[in-house]
Amino acid sequence: MTSTQKEAPACPGPQSSQKLPTRFNVPRGAVDTHAHVIGLPPKYPFMPQRSYTPPEATAKSYLAMLDATGMTYGVLTQVSVHGTDNRLLTETLSASKSRLRGIAVIPLDCPEKEKVALKDAGVVGLRINVLYGGGIGFERVEQYAALCKDMGWHLQFLVDARQLPALASRLSKLPVPFLIDHMGHFPTSEGIGNEGFKTLVLLVRDGAWVRLSGAYRLTDEGPPYRSTIPFAHKLVEASPERCVWGSDWPHVANWGVMMGVSELLDLLADWVPDEKLRNRILVDNPHRLFGFPAA
Secondary structure (H helix, E strand, O other): OOHHHHHOOEOOOOOOOOOOOOOOOOOOOOEEEEEOOEOOOOOOOOOOOOOOEOOOEOHHHHHHHHHHHOOOEEEEEOOHHHOOOOHHHHHHHHHOOOOEEEEEOOOOOOOHHHHHHHHHHOEEEEEEEOOOOOOOOOOOHHHHHHHHHHHOOEEEEEOOHHHHHHHHHHHHOOOOOEEEHHHHOOOHHHOOOOHHHHHHHHHHHOOOEEEEOOHHHHOOOOOOOHHHHHHHHHHHHHOHHHEEEOOOEOOOOOOOOOOOHHHHHHHHHHHOOOHHHHHHHHHHHHHHHHOOOOO
């Protein structure tokens, strides 16, 4: 084990049991659009250059979480600690094709047969992650967009919104749909007047997708993360038809209070108080972006 591996701190796992939210009924066909499955070395090696060391998060546990919280479908995103080794992701997708879709992380020189295998397993997009070790950076975003266009995929970005003013012109020219993760993944203490957040709102207004998720990553507050509410309102107002919701299970690199998914769903009642609009965000929008059958 390298010194880098020794220094990557172990992060806690999710709550062992989950439950339904208390503030609204989860609609039939609801999609959790962001979660991870995680294997353990040596079968599923971790990236040496990483910022955290997670516990195992199995497909069985994830599906049990969906059932317990009333979610019908799920989207699994390749976790950064597994780098571009998508084996566990594709194994999990292949075993639950009717219920799961995937977002992969691949090198640009990925062989054609591997890309086809990913698509056949249920991969519908690629992720570019500049915030945690093991991801792919922005340097060749145009090439990744071209690859996605060829495969019929979209792009997702894990990026701090404060980086967006410098990237917006490039993003707006991409030939495929793209999504910004975790509401821009930047501190709510910066305020809704922050130039990066305002850029995110403009991108969403003009065609970008955004994930309403990761509240605990945006604030030092514990649940119910009320400082995130005005940010969600601005994003939903910008484009309610391009907002989706995600649990971010198993909440890797969360060093604060470990909340339950039901608490994050209850927060969605504050983010999107209108039931019809909330159902669109939970059902209609993600079905369109991720290719689930009509609800």
